Amino acid sequence: MIIVTGAAGFIGSNLVRGLNNRGITNILAVDDLTDGDKFVNLRSGIIADYMDKDEFRSRVNSGQFGPVTAIFHQGACSDTTERNGRYMMDNNYRVTLELFNFCQARSIPFIYASSAAVYGAGPDYIEALENEKPLNVYGYSKFLFDQVVRERFEHRTAQVVGLRYFNVYGPNEQHKGRMASVAFHNMNQFLAEGHVRLFGGWDGYEDGGQRRDFISVDDVVAVNLFFLDNPDQSGIFNCGTGRAQPFNDIACAVVNTLREERNEARLSLDALVREGLIRYIPFPDDLKGRYQSFTQADTTRLRAAGFKADMSDVEQGVSSYIRRLRAQNA
Secondary structure (H helix, E strand, O other), rough: EEEEEOOOOOOHHHHHHHHHOOOOOOOEEEOOOOOHHHHHHHEEEEEEEEEEEHHHHHHHHHHHOOOOOOEEEEEOOOOOOOOOOHHHHHHHHHHHHHHHHHOOOOOOOOEEEHHEEEEEEOOOOOOOOOHHHOOOOOHHHHHHHHHHHHEEEEHHHOOOEEEEEOOEEEEEEEHHHOEEEEEHHHHHHHHHHEEEEEOOHHHOOOOOOOOOOOEEEEHHHHHHHHHHOOOOOOEEEEEOOOEEHHHHHHHHHHHHHHHHHOOOOOOOHHHHHHHOEEEOOOOHHHHHOOOOOOOOOOHHHHHHHHHHHOOOOOOHHHHHHHHHHHHHOO
């Protein structure tokens, strides 16, 4: 059996479908369905069983499990604005540590979600301690467990892989609210109001010019499954495209894809701004000093581990994502 935690969430549900596409259905899905609407993310996946996260945690800590092939640990609080440190450290750090100990005691491969938030403001996004200065307790919760992995790495009994996700977008993120991707919010803004709003210039960047490494969830799933196929590979790896692209590129891809749906011509960024289809708002004061204006994954270690597949850029990935969302809504 393969266990996927956070299986009703964004990346977890896509991972379930990625496993299904390989014919793997003996999957234990673990999540918290207090928000029952998240069930829709599980609806199109095939699983063997579902378990609430609290029951799962209890059973892990009491050792009440039969044979497990691997654990993909995607469950976490991903709200970077959450300031309840007790909750964050228990939910993100302590639970991950308990699962790691469980897997190490039984020689079970453990692939878990870390985050690019460990790097804070950067500017160097290379997997090394000197580059890691998280700006919030979410980033710290991920950072601290990564240090446990480093400390115990030479004495591991099985594969352990931490994937530092950069800005992920794609299907099944509708439940994430304000933490959903920029592409998702841009689409809904444009459909509701006829324009897209982006942050104005800040931190030395022009309007809409802050740059992030945006990665499709399809590529994230491909990286996870690569490590499932290669249990000899362990470590902490960036999971991004290696390309930093401005928020303007996301907005252009969204608006032009929706314009094509209406049989309207694609427009340049300047034309979209001139026509008021992309607008800029002042950079929020409460985010100053707590915001990543630039991220770009160094993928050297990931590629050296053997992951060779190409990854979508914003123009390809976001346009495909918006077309899929529109088809689902139709």
